Amino acid sequence: MSCYELSRLMFDLKMNETVYQRALTDFASVMGNYELSSEEKDALRSGDPRRLRQLGVHGMLCLYLKRLEPKFRDNIYWQQK
Secondary structure: OOHHHHHHHHHHHHHOHHHHHHHHHHHHHHHOOOOOOHHHHHHHHHOOHHHHHHOOOOHHHHHHHHHHOHHHHOOHHHHOO
16 A cells, blocks of 8 residues: 555646546546555545545545546636646
8 A cells, every 4th residue: 555656646636637637538547557555446436535535645635536526527626736
């Protein structure tokens, strides 16, 4: 289990538009680019930022998982870097 890899993925979703666009279409392949445990992958698939926080990801980065959900995607907050 690597808190760094999980945090790096969340950071890349926030800052790297290419990673974000790929995650929208194939999140499993994006997760495959990071050394994540099955527990971490399950937490990502669940879409629950609280689970990520329990695994050690910074609270602000956890929220960027919500950016992948259609009902949150167009919120102006996510468009700010």
